[in-house]
Amino acid sequence: MRIRIANGRLIDPANQLDATSDLYIADGLITGVGKAPEGFAADRTIDAAGLVVCPGLVDLAARLREPGFEYRATLESEMEAAMAGGVTSLAIPPDTDPVLDEPGLVEMLCYRAKKLNRAHVYPVGALTIGLKGERLSEMAELVEAGCVAFSQANTPIIDNIVLMRAMQYAATFGFRVWMQPVAPFLARGGVAHDGEVAARLGLAGIPTAAETIGLYTHIELARITGAKLHVTRLSSAEGLKMIKWARKEGVDITCDVSINHLHLSEMDIGYFNPNCHLVPPLRTQRDREALRQGLVDGEINALCSNHTPVDDDAKQCPFAEAEPGATGLELLLPLTLKWAQETRTPLVKALACVTSDSARIIGSQKGGHLSVNARADVCIFDPEAYVTVSRARLRSQGKNTPFLGLELPGEVRYTLVEGQVMFAPT
């Protein structure tokens, strides 16, 4: 299948390209940018006039809920959501049931995903068996099975000696460690940022110090062990300050932020909205402003959806009892565009946060850019269209998001994976 994407505004952050140009695809690869390869005869031409053509999005955290939580979501439903959201590569956190701590499980997940022939999956293996923070997982075997990094998802390691050994072992092979920094005892029992809103609503708080103290521990251990540390879901201004400090100290560290923390604060909890029960918690408006600026400045390296589909039964509970998490795959692009508009960030820079930069963190050379011979994963969207987020429109099985009812910029028109059109207007 040879496809010509004609007259679109081609934005390829990896190559610093933002120009009206044609894109040529053959046999699953990009074969020409601007200029058709010799003898190219298109089987199909997609008219992208007025649309943006960019690399398919690379999401650093998308829970597909398989195995174990199929009542919340399935690979099928979430892959459809990914396609509708223009997301073509997904890093999968290990907190499935059973957790991704066995090579066989990881192989099965990759096999199932490949069979569906939608987004590429990049499993993040469990750093410790069962995420229990006691015994190391078989990291070398897990990488062979397809894991791109190791993480504890939302479950912190309580024993710092285990954390240090795990980072040492990962560093032995140069494996990346993706950690959500949290001092476990400071966060224990908390459900919202320990501040004004939690005080007023009588919710148990998680202080910012849970993040900063956890972060300091991780930074120090990364320095000692030489592990490549990626900090996931940064939530506070103070945390960002520590990341900058660590870089000055020469620690090899990257970090990401979620779409929720980029746009929301504790104030959005309103009257106990369970959709705003998230991990880490939404913090103050000052924190949100710092995170938005950090992403503009490039101090935060990537933006992710932190897609966590939760079934209604688990959300229709009092705030503290509601399962944390929100659906996000289909909102990643619109909320990237919204942030770009509000901060006047050029599109080529904004899209880097969800394409080339996130691909670099995964360690994928094939995705996240539109160079000749790159994998033809493409997202084509209308930047002028506005779409209202509604339960009916969300393809994900998880219908819970704090953004329900909001009108957001950007509508995905086509999603291509390895040169095949997987999502198109009906």
Added chain:
Amino acid sequence: MRNPQLNGHGELQHLLSLDGLPKSVLTAILDTAEPFTEVAEREVKKLPLLRGKSVFNVFFENSTRTRTTFEIAAKRLSADVINLNVATSSTKKGETLLDTVDNLCAMQADMFVVRHESSGAPYLIADHLHNTARHHIHVVNAGDGRHAHPTQGLLDMFTIRHYKKEFHNLVVAIVGDVLHSRVARSQIAALTTLGVPEVRVIAPKTLLPTDVERMGVRVFHDMQAGLKDVDVVMMLRLQNERMNGALLPSPQEFFKVWGLTAEKLAEARADAIVMHPGPMNRGVEIDSAVADGGQAVILPQVTFGIAVRMAVMSMLAGS
């Protein structure tokens, strides 16, 4: 954002929290309660305002006192009262909160009086009733987690008004475990809304919420300094499980530093009143000499509580 407590006409639809209610509504409830205090003194202690209505006391957390006063209030208004101790029944069998609510709706409930251990639970119920267009059913929060206990806050305001007449010239101190107290949050919301110029909280740092001053209170850690020249002292109950551990070293030390004794009370104005939401821990947060002394208005609080709850229920039923 829709205020779930008020209907389209600005009338009280549910009573969920005192935070977010305008002064006019709070004053209207207190005014409505005034004549109800006399009902108890009549030979026939009944009014027909809720005749034919079913009030369900749904208590997901154990309570005797609050449930009883709600029951008395509803019965004095001629309602049919059904007491459900859900803490020991359906939820133990795995039924969800909203399933319980739906079942009670199917039994033609007109009003739910809800106590729940989780902050915000009554909001979830009110939201569910709104989404399912059951606008004729009202919810009264009888205490949710650490969040709110609005009828307690209102009866405290009624008591203060009864003894002090006005709010705008008072200094009020709230003493004790503010962090875990839904009563304190409701008191602070009501006092600041009703125009009390100085609301103080007195507690160790371990028993104060982060950013508590953002609620409009002055923070004191020293009991003597905090009680200086106050008109009203509102004591809070200290739960047993918080007395020994990382929050406080011991009940003895708490009493020594923050327990209300006659000596400490002498710092307050001579005509200061002493309040307590009950049940009291004598010798922990309050000395018996004070609890039984001339400045204590703890038992009148309980009596006024019935009138205030009658006022709330009759206003809801009339909206």
